[in-house]
Amino acid sequence: MDWGSVAGLVLAVAGILGGQLLEGGHLASLVQPAAFVIVVLGTLGAVLLQSGLVHFVRGSRMVVWAFMPPPLEYEVQIRQACSWSFTARREGLLSLERFLEQADEPFVAKGLRLLIDGIDPVRLREILEVEIATYESGRRQALKIWEAAGGYAPTIGIIGAVLGLIHVMENLSDPSKLGSGIAVAFVATIYGVGLANLVFLPIANKLKAVVAQQSQRLDMLLDAFCGIAHGDNPHVIEERMRAYFE
Numbered sequence: 485m486d487w488g489s490v491a492g493l494v495l496a497v498a499g500i501l502g503g504q505l506l507e508g509g510h511l512a513s514l515v516q517p518a519a520f521v522i523v524v525l526g527t528l529g530a531v532l533l534q535s536g537l538v539h540f541v542r543g544s545r546m547v548v549w550a551f552m553p554p555p556l557e558y559e560v561q562i563r564q565a566c567s568w569s570f571t572a573r574r575e576g577l578l579s580l581e582r583f584l585e586q587a588d589e590p591f592v593a594k595g596l597r598l599l600i601d602g603i604d605p606v607r608l609r610e611i612l613e614v615e616i617a618t619y620e621s622g623r624r625q626a627l628k629i630w631e632a633a634g635g636y637a638p639t640i641g642i643i644g645a646v647l648g649l650i651h652v653m654e655n656l657s658d659p660s661k662l663g664s665g666i667a668v669a670f671v672a673t674i675y676g677v678g679l680a681n682l683v684f685l686p687i688a689n690k691l692k693a694v695v696a697q698q699s700q701r702l703d704m705l706l707d708a709f710c711g712i713a714h715g716d717n718p719h720v721i722e723e724r725m726r727a728y729f730e
Contacts, residue, residue: 489551489690496682519672522644523637523679530636535629542622543629550690556701562725565708568596569718577602577712591615591702595709605713612706616699623695630688634680641676645669704728 501511532540564583571579577599584600587593594615598608648669704725711721 485552500678514671514674516671519644519675522647522672523641523675526640526643527633527637531629531632534632539626540629543626546626546691547687549694550687553694554698556697558729561705562722565725566718566722569712569721572712573715591705595705599709599712605710608713609706609710612709616702616706619702620695620699627688627691627695630684630691634684634688637680637684638676641673644672644676648672700728
């Protein structure tokens with residue numbers, strides 16, 4: 485769990501609500517179901533239209549990474565790479581088959597399989613670089629739904645404000661209905677701007693950082709696979725891998 489992300493979200497919401505209380509307002513005045521429906525459903529619909537269902541679903545699932553990013557486990561993977569290298573130097577590349585069944589992610593399994601098949605180091609690098617580029621492109625395309633939500637939410641909040649004012653204008657003869665219309669108008673704007681700047685855009689930027697870290701980890705593994713294919717000394721491979729996160 486990334487407690488910094490959790491604390492940041494709590495602090496941001498607390499700041500808004502605390503300011504409302506300090507100004508003498510009531511928290512209940514910020515609860516407007518109509519404004520919430522307009523902003524949230526309108527934003528979701530616009531994002532879905534832009535991104536398509538596949539990227540929308542993948543991006544929605546990635547939100548977990550903002551609070552529980554996948555572990556990097558640099559040290560574990562360095563030890564694994566050193567073990568592969570020592571084994572390959574002593575017993576040959578075919579001996580790496582024993583590690584293939586223990587591979588816990590597709591990228592590692594593919595790298596080991598290419599080594600076992602005796603693929604040329606240059607060709608091996610080309611294949612795995614395409615794999616990394618595909619991974620990064622897919623994840624970045626998916627996380628764009630949060631950037632899009634951050635762009636659409638404030639505008640849809642303004643639409644909610646206009647709808648609220650239309651409701652006010654339609655009921656000028658009935659003062660009892662004016663308050664609810666004005667409340668929807670202003671609260672919809674708060675929801676749109678608040679969700680964009682406190683939730684959607686921070687999540688998008690956090691996911692960008694996580695994807696960058698994961699891509700760097702894959703680059704590190706790529707370097708290790710190429711080093712093993714070249715027959716480099718395991719200690720050289722280890723030092724080169726450590727340079728990625730020092």
